[in-house]
Amino acid sequence: MYEAVIGLEVHVELLTRTKLFCRCSTQFGAPPNSQVCPVCLGLPGALPVLNGEAVDQALKAAAALNCRINRISTFARKHYFYPDQPKGYQITQTRPLAEGGRVDLGAFQVNIARLHLEEDAGKSIHTPECTLVDYNRSGIPLIEIVTEPCLRTPAQAREFLEHLRLIMEYAGISDCKMEEGSLRCDANISLRGPGGSTAVVEIKNLNSFRALERALAYEIRRQSRLLAQGKAVAAQTLRWDEAANRTVVMRSKEEAGGYRYLPEPDLPPLILDEAAIARACRLPELPLARKARFIGAYGLSEADAHILIGDRMLADWFEAAVAAGARPRQAANWVLGEVARLRKETRHLPFTPADLARLIDMTERGAVSVAGAKKVLAVLAERGGDPEQIVHSLGLAQVSDREQLAEVARQAVAENPDAVRDYRSGKDRALRFLLGKAMKLSRGRANPQLLRELVLQAIADAERL
Amino acid sequence: MNELKSLSLAELSELLAARKLSSVELTSYYLERSRKYQKDINGYITITEDLALATARRADELRTREELPPLAGIPVAVKDNIVARGAPTTCASRVLENYVSPFDAAVVEKLSLNPLLGKVNLDEFAMGADNKTSAFGPVRNPWDLQRVPGGSSGGSAAVVAAGCAPFSLGSDTGGSIRQPAAFCGVTGFKPTYGRVSRRGLVAFASSLDQIGPLARSIADCALVLQAICGHDPADATSARQEVPDFRACLQADVRGLRLGLPRENFACCDEEVAGAVEEAARQLELAGATVHWVSMPYRDEVVTAYLLIATAEAASNLARFDGVKYGYRGQGQTLDELYTSSRIFGATVRRRLMLGTFALSGEDCPACYEQGLRLGRAIARHLDSLFRQCDVLLLPTAPTVAFTLDGEQDPLASYYNDILTIPANLAGLPAVSVPCGLSSGLPVGMQLMAPRFREDLLLRVGHTWQCLTDWHQRWPREVN
Numbered sequence: 001m002y003e004a005v006i007g008l009e010v011h012v013e014l015l016t017r018t019k020l021f022c023r024c025s026t027q028f029g030a031p032p033n034s035q036v037c038p039v040c041l042g043l044p045g046a047l048p049v050l051n052g053e054a055v056d057q058a059l060k061a062a063a064a065l066n067c068r069i070n071r072i073s074t075f076a077r078k079h080y081f082y083p084d085q086p087k088g089y090q091i092t093q094t095r096p097l098a099e100g101g102r103v104d105l106g107a108f109q110v111n112i113a114r115l116h117l118e119e120d121a122g123k124s125i126h127t128p129e130c131t132l133v134d135y136n137r138s139g140i141p142l143i144e145i146v147t148e149p150c151l152r153t154p155a156q157a158r159e160f161l162e163h164l165r166l167i168m169e170y171a172g173i174s175d176c177k178m179e180e181g182s183l184r185c186d187a188n189i190s191l192r193g194p195g196g197s198t199a200v201v202e203i204k205n206l207n208s209f210r211a212l213e214r215a216l217a218y219e220i221r222r223q224s225r226l227l228a229q230g231k232a233v234a235a236q237t238l239r240w241d242e243a244a245n246r247t248v249v250m251r252s253k254e255e256a257g258g259y260r261y262l263p264e265p266d267l268p269p270l271i272l273d274e275a276a277i278a279r280a281c282r283l284p285e286l287p288l289a290r291k292a293r294f295i296g297a298y299g300l301s302e303a304d305a306h307i308l309i310g311d312r313m314l315a316d317w318f319e320a321a322v323a324a325g326a327r328p329r330q331a332a333n334w335v336l337g338e339v340a341r342l343r344k345e346t347r348h349l350p351f352t353p354a355d356l357a358r359l360i361d362m363t364e365r366g367a368v369s370v371a372g373a374k375k376v377l378a379v380l381a382e383r384g385g386d387p388e389q390i391v392h393s394l395g396l397a398q399v400s401d402r403e404q405l406a407e408v409a410r411q412a413v414a415e416n417p418d419a420v421r422d423y424r425s426g427k428d429r430a431l432r433f434l435l436g437k438a439m440k441l442s443r444g445r446a447n448p449q450l451l452r453e454l455v456l457q458a459i460a461d462a463e464r465l
Numbered sequence: 466m467n468e469l470k471s472l473s474l475a476e477l478s479e480l481l482a483a484r485k486l487s488s489v490e491l492t493s494y495y496l497e498r499s500r501k502y503q504k505d506i507n508g509y510i511t512i513t514e515d516l517a518l519a520t521a522r523r524a525d526e527l528r529t530r531e532e533l534p535p536l537a538g539i540p541v542a543v544k545d546n547i548v549a550r551g552a553p554t555t556c557a558s559r560v561l562e563n564y565v566s567p568f569d570a571a572v573v574e575k576l577s578l579n580p581l582l583g584k585v586n587l588d589e590f591a592m593g594a595d596n597k598t599s600a601f602g603p604v605r606n607p608w609d610l611q612r613v614p615g616g617s618s619g620g621s622a623a624v625v626a627a628g629c630a631p632f633s634l635g636s637d638t639g640g641s642i643r644q645p646a647a648f649c650g651v652t653g654f655k656p657t658y659g660r661v662s663r664r665g666l667v668a669f670a671s672s673l674d675q676i677g678p679l680a681r682s683i684a685d686c687a688l689v690l691q692a693i694c695g696h697d698p699a700d701a702t703s704a705r706q707e708v709p710d711f712r713a714c715l716q717a718d719v720r721g722l723r724l725g726l727p728r729e730n731f732a733c734c735d736e737e738v739a740g741a742v743e744e745a746a747r748q749l750e751l752a753g754a755t756v757h758w759v760s761m762p763y764r765d766e767v768v769t770a771y772l773l774i775a776t777a778e779a780a781s782n783l784a785r786f787d788g789v790k791y792g793y794r795g796q797g798q799t800l801d802e803l804y805t806s807s808r809i810f811g812a813t814v815r816r817r818l819m820l821g822t823f824a825l826s827g828e829d830c831p832a833c834y835e836q837g838l839r840l841g842r843a844i845a846r847h848l849d850s851l852f853r854q855c856d857v858l859l860l861p862t863a864p865t866v867a868f869t870l871d872g873e874q875d876p877l878a879s880y881y882n883d884i885l886t887i888p889a890n891l892a893g894l895p896a897v898s899v900p901c902g903l904s905s906g907l908p909v910g911m912q913l914m915a916p917r918f919r920e921d922l923l924l925r926v927g928h929t930w931q932c933l934t935d936w937h938q939r940w941p942r943e944v945n
Contacts, residue, residue: 038568042785044561045548045570045665047700077781079825081804088784133789260825262781262834265671267701 002191002227004220006157007113007149010164011142012174013120013182014057020119020141021048021091028180032125032134040139042086047266050075054141055097055270057173058117059280061143062098064171065112065164069277073097073116075264084122084133091264092118092144103163104288110160111148118142137181143173149188154216158209161185162310166287169312178208185212191223191233198223199235203247206240215240218247290315298328307336314340320353326360334360338374342381350384351377359387366447372396400447402454405438408446409454412438413462420459431455469494470628471938474685477631478535484528488521488538492580495540499582499629502944505610508624509583510545510601513552517580524578536692537578542630544621545584546591546667547676549573552581556667557589557599559809561792570665571700572634572676572693582630585620589811590783591641591669593617594882595868598813603870606649608907608941612867615645621679622649627944632680632689636666638673639771640862640886643898646679647862647910650900652927652937653679654686657917658893659704662697668782670775671702673890682937683899683927687711690920706918714921715928720753722926725855727761730885734864741902741909742861745930749859752929759851759858761888766840768880771887773824773837780821783814816876845892852916857926861885862898862910885912895920899927900936908936 016026022039038046062069073096077089093116101112120142122135145164151157165176165183176183184207190200201219206212223233238247285293287309294305294315308315314335321331334356343349359376362368368376368391376390391397399405412434413420419437422430438455439446469491472480480486496514503509517540524538548554548566550573555561573581588598596604596619604619606612607627614623618635622645625633635642637655646653654677661676668674678689691711697703726746731739750756788794788807795806810818824833851858864882868874889896894914901911911930915922931937 038566041790043566043568043791044554044556044564044667044785045566045568047664047702049699049701079781079784081784081787081800083787083789083800086785086790088787089781258826260781260822262777262825263838265702265778266668 002193002220002224004152004154004216005149005190005192005197006151006154006216007188008145008147008151008157008161009186009188010145010147010161011184012061012145012168012176014054014141014143015172015174016051016053016057016141018051018053019139020051020054020117021139024139026140028182030136032132033136035136036138040086041135042088048091048264050267050270051141054117056276056280057141058097058115058143059272059276060171060283061145061168061173062101062115063281064167064173064283064286065098065101065103065115065145067098067101067112067115069098069272069280070095072269072271074269075267077262077264079260079262082121082124083131084124084135084138086122086135086138089262090119090121091267092116094261094263097143097270103160103167105159105163108152108156109150111150113146113148115143115145118144149190154213154220157187157216158213161212162209163287166310166312170286170290171283187212187216189216189219189223191220191227193227198227198233201233201235202237204237204239204250207242211240211242214245215247218245222247298322298332300328300332304332304336308332311340313343317353317356321357321360324354324357326357327364330360330364331356338377342377346381349381351380355380355387362387362391366398366400366450367391368396368398369448372398395443395445397445398447399442399445400450402450405442405446405451406454406458408438408441409451409458410461411441412455413458420462423459424463434459470498470631473682474536474539474631474680474688477539478688481528481538482533488524488528488540488580489518491538492517492521492540492582495582495630498627499542499624502607502627502629505943506605506607506623506627506629507602508585508604508620508627508629509542510555510557510586510599510620511553512583513581516551517582520578520580524580527578533578534692536576536688538580539631540580540582541576542582542585542621542624542633543573544587544618544633544635546587546636546669547572547634548665548667549581549584552584554584554667555601556591557587557601558811558814559600559793560786560807562600564792566665568665571662571697573665575693582624585618585624585633587620588617589814590667590779591617591636591638592779592813592817594640594644594879595874596620596645597870598811600811605870606867607944608650609867610943611871612869612907613648615648615863615867617641617645618653618679619645622646622651622653625649625651625679625681626941628940632678632685634676634693635679636669636674636676637886637890638670638675638775639883639890642677642679643886643896643910643912644863644883646898647900647908647912648867650908650936650939650941651679652682652686652897652899652931653677654683654690654897654920654923655889655895656690656694656920657704657895658890659702660694660706660895660918660920662695662700662703664697664700668778670778671782672778673771673775675890683897683924683931684712684715686897687715687924687928704918709921711920711924714924717925718753719749719926719929722754722857722922723855724749724754724756724857724859724926725759725851726756727851727858727860728758729761729764730860733764733884734861735866735904737904738861738863738865738909741904742859742911745901745911746859748933749926749930752933754926756859757855759854761847761851763844763847764881764884766844767884767887767891770837770840770844770891771883772820772880773833774841774891776817776821777824777834777837778821780818780825783810783818813876841891844888848888848892848894848914849916856915857922858914859926860912860914862912866904866907866909889914893917895923897923897927899930900939901930901934902936903939
């Protein structure tokens with residue numbers, strides 16, 4: 001009955017060595033107020049100087065989102081008082097760096113209204129006694145990406161945001177760590193029905209993809225209920241309360257107005273030449289292109305390719321393993337299975353894609369069983385090393401020696417005449433029993449295919465005797 | 466040693482270079498005079514004796530080993546809205562009473578071998594034209610202690626006029642260098658916007674503010690300009706413009722130069738003031754310039770543009786003084802109470818912040834500010850057209866001579882006192898005020914204005930004038 005109309009405002013911290021208007025480091029996690037200077041503290045007499053690296057990063061983002069880049073964009077001051085805002089205003093852009101972008105997600109398309117540069121504020125740390133402010137974050141370059149209200153479901157919003165993160169990661173624009181705040185998202189939502197649209201509500205504090213999806217779903221339920229009761233939806237700014245699983249009113253929209261924008265007199269307009277724009281448009285391969293290549297060039301399934309490109313490190317791993325000689329499908333299976341699992345457990349991988357490629361090669365040669373190879377990988381993950389040596393030291397080397405295994409097969413057949421008889425009378429289970437015995441005699445190291453062949457041979461030989 | 470104060474910067478430079486005079490001697494001389502007249506004039510907010518002598522010793526010591534730039538070792542007084550390490554920067558406000566900057570302004574860096582005599586008084590945050598709004602008491606005019614020195618660089622002008630400093634730095638947003646220079650009988654030079662880095666100047670109206678020298682002559686100003694002008698990559702509004710040899714510009718006379726006198730700007734002045742400036746124009750005509758009347762038919766437009774731009778930018782620039790990070794901190798249980806109790810600006814600053822906040826707020830925002838900018842650009846275009854008819858505009862610096870300290874002025878009327886100086890700020894033009902006579906025993910200033918980056922023309926006309934006359938060499942009786 002009602003259709004949700006959703007738009008997102010996404011803030012992305014740009015990967016740059018220094019801040020947007022000064023030369024302070026952008027390193028995350030430094031001691032409080034150790035990466036500050038007169039400019040990012042807003043001391044009297046300090047002046048901003050635009051960081052060209054940030055402009056290049058923002059341009060890359062604009063190009064990656066298929067935006068129209070404005071040759072001239074302007075900076076402005078957005079005023080509000082808060083202790084973590086050291087100047088009493090934030091430097092942002094009124095005429096944005098780029099406009100009119102588009103992200104195609106196959107099933108649906110998202111239009112980007114604008115993309116502009118702005119500086120981050122410091123961070124307030126509230127304690128029971130007082131509030132402390134850390135200005136390390138003050139002046140970190142951000143881009144704000146504003147979508148048109150073209151999303152219709154919470155799932156679409158989530159899918160778009162996840163894809164946006166991938167694009168930013170792939171293009172090297174941002175590390176997009178939501179937990180460190182380098183990717184932040186606010187959502188605007190209203191409901192549209194036969195009687196018109198409800199007022200737009202803004203939701204802040206969406207700290208994870210899950211929070212975004214759940215907050216939107218919650219709002220749709222809440223607003224539908226209000227409409228069903230014949231009540232109006234107030235234009236408000238809400239905050240998502242993760243623990244309570246609900247939205248909470250932050251302020252009414254009316255109070256929020258009046259940022260008193262002032263064209264920034266300390267910064268001339270940003271004028272871009274063709275060369276800068278052309279440079280920005282030279283992007284690395286973006287996620288969707290990579291997915292298509294994984295399917296086309298490596299013959300991966302759509303599902304495998306989708307999962308792989310969604311995790312840039314795994315995708316890189318996969319490609320490196322293939323480059324080291326592994327067959328693509330095997331490599332994909334291993335990377336999506338064991339490698340992903342081990343990384344999750346150990347958080348880092350002390351072995352290389354080349355190690356994996358060698359291991360895969362050993363399984364294909366029959367030098368180690370698949371089960372054995374998994375054990376080797378676990379050892380590699382724990383303490384690194386040489387795959388072949390680990391195979392040997394663990395005694396996992398698979399026996400593929402025909403003579404040796406023929407002997408084992410003969411012994412198993414000779415020691416179990418009953419089973420041989422059962423097999424001959426058509427009981428398949430008896431063969432599995434004999435294979436088990438033979439494997440045991442080889443102490444589990446026999447190449448299973450070869451062993452099966454040789455056991456059958458031994459049974460046939462025994463018959464002739 | 467009493468005659469030291471009458472020596473030009475070039476003469477002082479020669480004495481220092483020849484080591485007939487040490488920087489320590491010279492600095493001590495000026496420190497002594499500064500202390501002596503401080504009670505009467507109140508030109509300084511802080512006298513930085515130790516800092517000055519340390520720099521003087523360093524300059525003297527360096528000079529034993531190497532040749533130093535011309536200005537080295539000559540002491541300077543700096544307006545207290547320009548930051549310098551090791552000395553407070555108060556902006557004449559209680560809000561910054563104990564604030565010490567951790568960095569030097571670009572101009573202070575450039576004058577690192579010039580002993581800093583002290584930080585001189587001004588109108589609070591440079592907002593005012595009489596120096597009565599300083600939280601540290603008004604500056605008094607050395608020519609008449611019952612009169613104002615002008616403002617906002619009142620301290621900068623008064624200490625030079627009283628021979629307490631050989632030169633000083635001021636800042637000019639709507640006439641703040643030129644008008645006090647006129648009131649105090651010194652030469653005050655506002656360079657082209659972008660000529661001198663604003664880094665370290667506590668911003669009042671960022672698009673209008675410009676630092677410049679106040680000294681005893683055009684020739685002295687040329688030396689100082691040479692030292693402080695030039696592109697600064699750390700100020701994005703700083704001009705990438707070649708700095709000429711300003712001293713060489715003093716060589717040419719005014720023959721063949723066309724001087725334009727804006728009719729309206731004489732009509733609005735006291736008769737004696739207008740008369741003195743017209744007389745100066747006639748003398749320059751005799752010296753070979755051609756003189757003719759032009760028209761600057763705007764008045765309300767000038768004040769309106771200035772008020773909208775200056776107050777809006779000021780409201781923004783002063784938003785940072787919230788008591789959270791530095792400066793005066795009030796008491797309060799809530800954040801709002803903390804802000805309210807910390808923003809203890811004086812009445813003039815409050816009035817302008819409210820005007821500026823209004824100009825940026827509400828339905829018409831940012832239309833108000835943008836209209837101010839548009840008006841300013843229109844005036845700039847008109848001035849450009851005037852510069853096709855003449856090379857230099859010549860007009861009075863202020864409609865009157867220095868007025869008395871006790872008179873209360875209607876704020877709106879006081880804005881109109883600045884209409885002669887504001888156009889140069891709106892258009893970013895270089896302009897200078899030079900002494901050109903006395904009226905009732907008080908100095909009269911003649912203002913010269915040139916196209917952007919044509920400081921050379923101002924130096925030519927101004928220096929010719931000062932070669933013909935001795936108005937700039939007179940001393941007020943009170944300090945002689």
